[in-house]
Amino acid sequence: MARKILRGIPVSAGISIGKAYFVNRQKERRIPRETIPHHLVAIETQRLRNAVEEVRQGFMDARARVPEELKEHGAIIDSHLxxxxxxxxxxxxxxxxxxxxITAEWALERSINAIGKAFSAIxxxxxxxxxxxxxxxxxxxxxxxxxxxxPVDLPAGRRVLMAHDLTPADAIELxxxxxxxxxxAEGGKTSHTGILxxxxxxxxxxxxxxxxxSIRDGDLVIIDAxxxxxxxxxxxxxxxxxGDRKYQFEDYQKAIVKQCHLPAETVDGYRLxxxxxxxxxxxxVQVKDNGGEGVGLYRTEYAFFNKSNMPDEEKLYEEYxxxxxQLAPQKVxxxxxxxxxxKLLDEQAMLDEANPALGLRGIRFCLRYQNVFRMQLRAMLRASVHGNVAIMFPMISGLKELRQARFVLNSVKSELDAEGVAYNPDIPVGIMIELPSAVMIADTLAREVDFFSIGTNDLIQYSLGIDRTNKHVSYLYQPLHPAIVRxxxxxxxxxxxxxxxxxxCxxxxxxPYCVPILMGMRVDGISIAPQAIPGIKRVIRQIDMEECIELLGDVLTHATVSRINTKVRxxxxxxxPEELSFFASLIEQDDITEP
Amino acid sequence: MEPSGENNSLEVVVCVENELGLHARPAGKVAQLAQSFQADIALCVADQRADAKSILDILSLAAPQGTEICIKASGCDASEALEQIGQLFHDKFEGDT
Structure with a gap:
């Protein structure tokens, strides 16, 4: 048996075996928690003393520079000294x-923690x-x-990275x-880290x-994701x-990727x-390699987070x-x-909202900060002449918001007209359906848009009232809750x-458990992470519509999630059976078993 | 090494007289002074024993006003150390409240 087995939420499938390597996010740097050979103890101790002397000298210099009128502050330096x-x-x-x-860094950390412990008792x-x-x-x-x-300080040789948390921005830097x-240690099932x-x-x-x-640097670990x-x-x-399972999984992956360019068509000819x-x-590249038929959701936030400055219209235009x-004639x-x-922009962080998930986000943010919104819409419209481009508004909660957003879009169009800039005047406009309110008025909204994209992650979160990244309640993230299915x-x-x-989307x-149910509802399309495409396409290609409709009918008659899950499973x-042995399904979380 | 041990250990009992007790600044002064001696010096409160040369150790005594502290010293300059450190306590750490 392993020394210890930890449990977490698998967010990206696969198996890996390797040495653990910590990036210490909380302190913005990595403390090498490693043992050293005995003959290096003296050298390590000298390193520590040199570092202390360097810092001491720094305090001495600082104290010498304290001007007379700030004498009071000199005392702080004295106590640091x-x-x-x-x-x-x-x-x-x-x-x-x-x-x-052990290394001087680890030794120092231990000493500070020991002192901290003693002090916390005072x-x-x-x-x-x-x-x-x-x-x-x-x-x-x-x-x-x-x-x-x-910022990037990874040792040579591939490692299993361990961190307190990884924000998308961190992940990009690595x-x-x-x-x-x-x-x-942090994060939930559908956090953006997992998506990444x-x-x-x-x-x-x-x-x-x-x-x-539980894990130290250099520990051998198996990650069963x-x-x-x-x-x-x-x-x-x-x-x-x-070792075996890793090969089996990778073989299976290779096999499904080979067939991924075949259309997602059921046995009885229903095309998705x-x-x-x-x-x-x-x-x-991944989209194409995995048989994607376009981009059903391009998240445009990254340009706004990846750089220290806001991007300008030209940059966005180039991106779009x-x-x-590259996708034409496929759509984006x-x-x-x-x-x-x-994910918060500075403008939002400044608002200091008690509950950002229910705050100024999505389309609300855009309608408040219209200069950002208009710039983005201009870039999108200008890009529309280069391919098959559609625009989609997120977080629409009612008809008025949709109309306001469309009003801004039309005003941007007139602006481009006046400037003589080309764009597709018939660019399709759709909305995300991700709020329960939008669900209830979907019939009204449908009259004023060209398409719907149902964002189930947020819809589940807002319908069931759970924060999907909160590990204490993420067990309630139930995609087949009757309320969600309906x-x-x-x-x-x-x-x-x-x-x-x-x-x-x-x-x-x-x-794979949920897709046949969506098909039973005659969904027109799905949009998923590129590497999920081959597996899902294979499931679609092996099932027939009649079966899906029957399954949906069955699901709709059950009142509890557990009955539905059991039935579907x-x-x-x-x-x-083969496909599913490698899937960590959203509805299988409660019966994680050890091998 | 100077001989140490109970035999040539000297001690004196002082009281923390300043209002705020043995806080950072008083503790710093005690530690600084103690560091100028070769003797091993300890501050003892009940069963707690702090190295007088360590501000952190002294602070961890968390001694408020009125605490009786036994200063123990051993080493060549032990008696001088006791005298000067004891004086520091009596002077309420040279004006620190």
């Missing part, structure tokens, strides 16, 4: 190096707060030991080619409890088992459009035009800026009644 040469801190760190044979809040000073000094020494932190897989991992096709597990306490398990110091048997959700133009050109649906719940059906029916298309659409599993 005292702490810096305090035997409790320095000598205990030196002792740690010697007794434990009743006097004033003295307890002195710990701040200890941390300041400790940080400075750590800085001197590590040197200037580099040299991902050096990472085999990753695991984080899937786009990059690296196995990932998030929301792992005890991650930081099919089931959400991490084996620390695995046994020979486990290594052998997972299978598009991709992407957020970077670089992902287009490239997409349109550009979703207007949807900043919100887990909502989706209602929206698709409303769309068809008005003669417009409805597709689904949430995680549900890449779940049984039926679908019987049809695709």
């Amino acid at each position: 005292m702490i810096c040469q305090d035997p409790k801190l320095v000598e205990s760190a030196a002792k740690n190096i010697e007794e434990r044979a 009743d006097d809040p004033y003295i307890r707060e002195r710990m701040q000073d200890v941390r300041v000094v400790g940080d400075k020494i750590m800085q001197a030991l590590i040197g200037t932190p580099k 040299e991902l080619s050096k990472i085999m897989s990753f695991a984080t 991992a899937r786009s990059l096709q690296i196995p990932a597990i998030v929301g792992v409890e005890d991650l930081e306490d 099919l089931k959400g398990l991490i084996f620390i110091d695995p046994s020979e048997d486990e290594l052998a088992h997972y 459009e299978v598009c991709a959700n992407i957020e970077l133009a670089e992902e287009l 035009a490239t997409l349109a050109e 649906i550009l979703r207007t800026l949807d900043v919100g719940a887990d 909502s989706i059906k209602f929206v698709i029916d409303a769309a068809h009644k008005e003669g417009i298309e409805a597709s689904v 949430g995680e549900v659409a890449s779940d 049984k039926r679908i599993f019987k049809r695709f």
